[in-house]
Amino acid sequence: MSEHTENARLGLAQAAYVVARRDLRAILFSKAFLFFLLGPVFFLLVAGGAASVSQKTVENREPPVLAVSMDPADAAAIEVARNRLQDMVDLPRMERVDTGADPAKVLADRSRNYGGVLTGTLDEPRLTGTPESIERWRGEVALTAGVAKGRGSNYPEVTLQPTATSGASAKRSLVGTATATVTLMFLLTMLLAGMVMSNLVEEKANKIIEILAAAIPMDAVFLGKLFAMLGVSFVGLAVWGGIGGTIMAAGGRSLAELTAPAVGWPVFAALFLVYFAMAYLLIGSIFLTIGAMAPTVRDVQTLSLPATMLQLGVFFLATYATSDLGSPVELAAVAVPFSSPYAMISRAAQQPALWPHFAALAWQALWVLLFVRMGATLFRRRVMKSGPQQPRARRWGRARAAT
Amino acid sequence: MNAPLSLSPLTGNAGRPLAIEAIGLVKRFEGTTAVDGVDLAVPEGAIYGVLGPNGAGKTTTLRILLGIIDPDEGVRRVFGHERPHDIARLIGYLPEERGLYPSMKAVEAIAFLGALRGVPLAEGRKRGLELLEEHGLGHAADRTIRQLSKGMAQTVQLLGTLIHRPRLVVLDEPFSGLDALNQGKLEAMIRRMAADGATVIFSTHVIAHAERLCEGVAIIAGGKVPYAGSVDAARDRIPAQVRLETAAPDGPWRAALPADARHEGRYWLFSLPESGIEPLLRALIEGNAGILSLSIERAGLHDAFVHIAGEAAARALEEASPAEQAR
Numbered sequence: 030m031s032e033h034t035e036n037a038r039l040g041l042a043q044a045a046y047v048v049a050r051r052d053l054r055a056i057l058f059s060k061a062f063l064f065f066l067l068g069p070v071f072f073l074l075v076a077g078g079a080a081s082v083s084q085k086t087v088e089n090r091e092p093p094v095l096a097v098s099m100d101p102a103d104a105a106a107i108e109v110a111r112n113r114l115q116d117m118v119d120l121p122r123m124e125r126v127d128t129g130a131d132p133a134k135v136l137a138d139r140s141r142n143y144g145g146v147l148t149g150t151l152d153e154p155r156l157t158g159t160p161e162s163i164e165r166w167r168g169e170v171a172l173t174a175g176v177a178k179g180r181g182s183n184y185p186e187v188t189l190q191p192t193a194t195s196g197a198s199a200k201r202s203l204v205g206t207a208t209a210t211v212t213l214m215f216l217l218t219m220l221l222a223g224m225v226m227s228n229l230v231e232e233k234a235n236k237i238i239e240i241l242a243a244a245i246p247m248d249a250v251f252l253g254k255l256f257a258m259l260g261v262s263f264v265g266l267a268v269w270g271g272i273g274g275t276i277m278a279a280g281g282r283s284l285a286e287l288t289a290p291a292v293g294w295p296v297f298a299a300l301f302l303v304y305f306a307m308a309y310l311l312i313g314s315i316f317l318t319i320g321a322m323a324p325t326v327r328d329v330q331t332l333s334l335p336a337t338m339l340q341l342g343v344f345f346l347a348t349y350a351t352s353d354l355g356s357p358v359e360l361a362a363v364a365v366p367f368s369s370p371y372a373m374i375s376r377a378a379q380q381p382a383l384w385p386h387f388a389a390l391a392w393q394a395l396w397v398l399l400f401v402r403m404g405a406t407l408f409r410r411r412v413m414k415s416g417p418q419q420p421r422a423r424r425w426g427r428a429r430a431a432t
Numbered sequence: 433m434n435a436p437l438s439l440s441p442l443t444g445n446a447g448r449p450l451a452i453e454a455i456g457l458v459k460r461f462e463g464t465t466a467v468d469g470v471d472l473a474v475p476e477g478a479i480y481g482v483l484g485p486n487g488a489g490k491t492t493t494l495r496i497l498l499g500i501i502d503p504d505e506g507v508r509r510v511f512g513h514e515r516p517h518d519i520a521r522l523i524g525y526l527p528e529e530r531g532l533y534p535s536m537k538a539v540e541a542i543a544f545l546g547a548l549r550g551v552p553l554a555e556g557r558k559r560g561l562e563l564l565e566e567h568g569l570g571h572a573a574d575r576t577i578r579q580l581s582k583g584m585a586q587t588v589q590l591l592g593t594l595i596h597r598p599r600l601v602v603l604d605e606p607f608s609g610l611d612a613l614n615q616g617k618l619e620a621m622i623r624r625m626a627a628d629g630a631t632v633i634f635s636t637h638v639i640a641h642a643e644r645l646c647e648g649v650a651i652i653a654g655g656k657v658p659y660a661g662s663v664d665a666a667r668d669r670i671p672a673q674v675r676l677e678t679a680a681p682d683g684p685w686r687a688a689l690p691a692d693a694r695h696e697g698r699y700w701l702f703s704l705p706e707s708g709i710e711p712l713l714r715a716l717i718e719g720n721a722g723i724l725s726l727s728i729e730r731a732g733l734h735d736a737f738v739h740i741a742g743e744a745a746a747r748a749l750e751e752a753s754p755a756e757q758a759r
Contacts, residue, residue, distance in 0.1 A: 037519040039550050047547045055535065236531025242500045243525040244548035246517055 041252070044245035048253025052228070053260045065261070068220050069269050093144025095121040095166060098130045103151050103177070110177035120169050123147075132157035136192060149188065151178045157190040164189070206290055207351045207378035210301060211371045215344040217262060218308050222340065225258045225313045226320035227329045234325070248405040251321075255313050255401070259306060266302075290378040300377045300386060304370035307393040311367055312340065314397070314404035321408045339367075347371030354379055363389060366396035448475035451511060451600050451631035452497055458505035459492050466492040467503070468655035474633055474648065476599075479626045481642035482635040483737065484652035485748035490635035491528055493652065494604050497633075498525055510600065521550045524598035528605040528635075530589050534578040538564065538588045541577055545592030556595060563591040583614055590618070594625070601625055603634035607641055619645060637749050643733040651737055653745035663733060670731035670739050671703040677724040678716070685719025688712055704728055 039047065056062055097104050104125050111120055121144070126135055132146035136158065145158025145166055154174045156163045167187050175184035232238040241250050290297040316336055323329045347368045350359035354376065362372035373389045452474035459467040467489045474480045482490050495501045497508055499516030510516045516523065532541045542563065543556030551559070564570050567587055577585055586609065593601065603622075607615050622632050622645055636642055642649050643663065650660040659666055677698050678685075689712070693702035705712060709728065716723055731739075738746040 037521050038517055039520070039548075043550075044548070047544075051533075051544055055533065059535070231533070232531075235533060236527065236529040237533060238531075239495075239500065239527040239529065240525065240531065240545065241548065243495075243498045243523070243527070244520055244545075 039245055039249075041246060041249050044249030045252040045256065047245070048241070048250055049257040049260065052254055052257030056257070056261050057264060062261070065220070065224075065265060066268055068216075068265075092122065092142075093162060094142050095123045095170075096126045096130075096132075096135050096141075096143045096146045097123050098126045098128060098132065098135065098146055098148050099150065100128055104128070106151060106177035107147070107173055110173045114173060114176060118169065118172065120173065121145075121166055132190070133192065152185050153188065154185055155188045155190060157192060160191040163191060203291060203379045204352050207375040208348060210297075210374050210378060211344070211347050211351055214301070214305050214308060214371060214374060215340070215347070217266075217305060218312055219337070219340050221258055221262050221309055222312050222316045222336065223333060224261075225255065226316040226323075226333055226336065227326065228254050228258065228317060229321045230323065230326055230329055247408055251314075251317060251405040251408045252401065255310065255317055258313065259309055262305075262309065263302075266305075291381040292377045292383065296383070297377055301374055303390060304374045304377075304393075307390070307397060308367075308370035310397045311370070311393070311400055312343075314400040318404040318407050343367045343371065347375065351375040364392075366393060366400075369393050369396075448477070450474060450509070451476045451478070452480075452633065453509040454493075454497060454506065455508075456506035457493065457496055457503045457508060459489075459496060459501065459503050465655055467496065470506070470650075470652070470655070470657045472497075472650055472657070472660055474631060476631050477626060477629055478631055478647045479622060479645050480631070480633040481646040481649040482633065482652055483637070483639065483642045483649050483733075484635075484741070485637055485745055487748075488652045488745070489655040490637075490652055491604055492655075494602055494633075494635055498523065498602060520548075521596060522599045524549070524593040524596065524601045526590055526593045526601075526603045526606055528608070530586055530609075532577045532585060532589055532592075535576055537574050537576055538569065538580065538584075539573040541588055542592040542595050545589075546595035549596040549598070551596045559595050560591065563595065564588075567591065583610065586610065586614075590621070599630055601630055601632045603632065605636060606634050607636060607638060615641075639732075639734045639737060639749070649733070651741050653741040659736075659740045666736040666740065667731050667733060670735050671706075672731065673729045674700075674702050674704050674709070674712075675725070675727045675729065676700040676702075676716075677726070679722025679724055680720060683719050683721060685716050685721040688715030688719065 056065075097107055099107065108123065108125070111123055114120055124141075124143075126146070130146075132148060135141075135146045136143055143158075144162040145156055147154060147156055147170060149155035151174050154170055156166060156170055158166075167189060171184045171187050174187070178185075229238065232241065238250075241247075292300065319332050319336060320329055323332055343365075346358070346362050346365070348371075350356070350362035350368075350372050353359050359372060362368040363376075369389055370393060373386060373393075376385060450473055452472055454470055454472040457467050457470040457472075458465065470489070470493055472493075482493060484490050492501070496503050497510060497516065499510075507514065508516070511519055511522060513519050533544075536544065539557055539560040542560030543551070543553055546556035546559065547553050561570070561573055564573050569584060569587060572580055572584055572588075577588065580588065590606070593603075601622075606618055606622075610618060619641070622634070625632050634641075634645075646663055648660070648662050649666060650657050651666070659669075678700070689700060690702045690705050693700050695701075709726075713723075713726075734746070737749070
């Protein structure tokens with residue numbers, strides 16, 4: 030038999046490559062791919078809305094703080110006055126910092142959420158911060174300083190010292206970057222997952238699945254289809270990135286003008302690709318398995334509703350966690366495999382540490398392996414379960430005949 | 433009749449290595465036993481038919497043999513391998529439900545099927561073009577599958593099944609949907625494959641195809657294989673039928689006729705006695721029966737099928753496609 034066994038089959042990777050190559054070419058050279066490329070136009074509208082909502086949420090949940098850097102007596106008086114007024118007027122939260130601290134340094138501290146720094150004296154208060162913050166707080170500071178000086182005193186004139194940025198505004202920008210990235214990743218994954226779910230319908234409808242199953246292991250079909258769609262998405266990302274970059278360059282803009290993610294743009298971009306691949310493989314392996322069990326497009330549509338709900342749940346968890354790093358919810362989002370890629374790209378936007386990403390990627394890779402393995406096993410068992418499907422009428426007729 | 437019989441090796445093929453060996457295959461689907469203790473032995477180089485009505489378990493048996501599904505019980509070996517995927521390059525398979533990607537060009541479809549069996553894409557395109565030319569479809573090489581007629585698409589798929597020059601070709605109901613002309617072409621192709629050394633196993637519910645082509649058959653009914661062996665041995669299960677015409681309507685020679693003899697029109701019909709025809713001939717001559725004609729007809733595969741699988745299975749076979757059975 031040795032003459033029969035020499036190079037007698039394709040390896041798993043080779044077989045998966047044959048399937049992936051066919052799928053990739055079929056999709057890239059189809060008219061439907063043009064619609065796929067148009068997807069971001071709609072996504073940008075949704076993403077813009079989501080980012081706006083998210084931004085408001087961030088602001089509501091974690092309003093910027095006014096740092097008070099006055100001499101101890103004045104600072105204490107300010108604190109007492111604020112406590113007296115807070116039930117009557119909506120005042121900013123205030124926090125005492127070292128007397129004589131450099132306002133620029135205080136504002137640059139990204140670990141705190143300072144929107145402005147109050148220095149000077151009760152008679153001549155000085156407010157340093159981003160223009161929008163200090164303009165908003167100007168009257169409130171005058172009121173508080175006036176009350177702090179005592180009954181009958183005039184409200185002092187507040188000197189404004191605008192700065193380009195503050196810890197709070199930088200943090201808001203980073204949260205915005207994180208939210209936008211999470212939303213982009215979610216929308217891309219959602220688009221792909223929908224496609225991957227209906228991916229096998231063509232094979233089933235055209236009866237090709239049996240030829241594939243006879244020639245190569247079903248695991249290879251599963252992997253080939255999964256990675257073909259990932260390849261399609263990378264082509265899409267390259268096209269969209271190229272168009273976006275061209276538009277930015279034409280408008281004289283560059284990434285350097287945007288608030289850089291905490292890990293820097295190059296690392297962030299690399300992490301985005303890796304986390305996107307992880308998010309897609311995790312959800313895609315499940316969707317492909319579910320889709321493999323659906324014999325028609327209608328069945329796929331029916332199945333896609335709960336699947337979309339699952340994705341939305343993951344998205345909401347990740348978005349909620351974005352503005353609350355270190356909280357139990359955020360840690361849960363990091364730990365849950367489906368939301369972990371989203372939560373971690375959000376971290377990459379806001380925190381410079383890289384080691385958590387290695388740990389998270391190892392964790393996610395473990396789950397990807399597990400899900401792909403489970404999906405392929407189920408897929409193999411379910412997809413070629415029985416003989417050719419009989420039309421319902423015929424089955425019904427046979428059942429009636431049997432009775 | 434319902435109990436599976438032990439394997440009878442193909443006549444004259446003792447010692448030939450087996451391309452396919454199946455022992456006690458069982459497959460159940462949600463409480464229904466689709467395949468129930470199937471035994472098969474297909475020698476290398478044979479043309480072998482799996483004969484049975486729709487729903488008998490033919491497709492499930494072939495799927496098990498190909499490794500598409502695993503049996504719940506039993507063992508299958510293809511060229512000695514229990515995992516057919518391990519030798520996928522040696523096997524070509526045409527499923528009952530034909531299918532190709534509609535947007536693929538004919539030559540690309542053939543090359544893709546070859547790639548699944550390990551033929552490099554460029555080589556597959558080259559061989560695909562040659563095969564298409566050889567079968568008069570060279571002009572359709574760059575047409576998409578959806579632009580081809582059903583018959584052309586079926587030919588393309590068959591060529592895709594053979595592009596990697598398999599040593600074992602498995603065809604599930606290959607004749608269904610083909611007109612008489614294309615059925616003839618397919619029969620010729622099957623004979624050519626066998627002549628080139630390939631083993632061909634095909635399922636069919638049309639006895640005539642099996643009778644014309646096959647060296648061995650497995651008769652399958654209700655998931656069981658009551659007979660597996662040579663076509664000749666199957667036909668020999670039924671004694672030959674004697675048709676006798678005599679000048680004298682009656683006489684003492686009547687006592688020499690076997691007990692199952694019946695008179696139909698001018699003829700006496702009965703099974704050939706175990707003792708042979710000579711004693712009967714002697715009695716007819718001595719009794720002055722006046723023999724006008726006498727013929728001995730060997731039982732056909734259809735009669736053998738009825739004898740082995742039962743009337744019900746034979747009726748199901750005929751109901752499936754009466755026109756095809758007539759061919």
